[in-house]
Amino acid sequence: MNQDIFTSFVRIPNSNLLIDAYMACPIGGGSYPGIVVIQEIFGVNAHIRNVTERIARLGYAAISPAIFQRIAPDFETGYTPQNILTGRSYKEQTKASEL
Numbered sequence: 001m002n003q004d005i006f007t008s009f010v011r012i013p014n015s016n017l018l019i020d021a022y023m024a025c026p027i028g029g030g031s032y033p034g035i036v037v038i039q040e041i042f043g044v045n046a047h048i049r050n051v052t053e054r055i056a057r058l059g060y061a062a063i064s065p066a067i068f069q070r071i072a073p074d075f076e077t078g079y080t081p082q083n084i085l086t087g088r089s090y091k092e093q094t095k096a097s098e099l
Contacts, residue, residue, distance in 0.1 A: 003027065003028075003058075005024050005025060005026055005053060005056040007024045008022075009021070010022075010023050020069055020073070021044070021063050021064055023063045024061075024063075026057075026059055032059060033060050034061045034063070035055050035060045035061070035063075036062075036064075037051055037052045038064075039064060039065075039068075041087030042076070042077050042079065042087050043087070045077065048064050052064045067099055068091075071093050
């Protein structure tokens with residue numbers, strides 16, 4: 001199955017914070033099962049957006065929330081050793097209770 005999709009950057013309300021997220025859904029009426037794509041330490045980067053889109057093409061509504069939103073809004077990085085250190089630092093600062 002390779003459905004046409006639409007994509008959008010959205011904001012998810014969570015207490016006093018709006019969490020940025022990338023959403024991809026099949027085009028067409030009806031309801032679809034949903035999948036949450038959890039980012040790696042690199043943020044909601046091109047790879048995570050691509051994974052989200054591939055899932056949507058299979059007939060799912062998919063969303064990738066930016067889990068580092070509280071400490072690093074708009075964080076997106078590559079795969080260099082320095083990027084890995086930065087991503088790990090943000091991961092260690094992120095608390096499940098704040099997601």
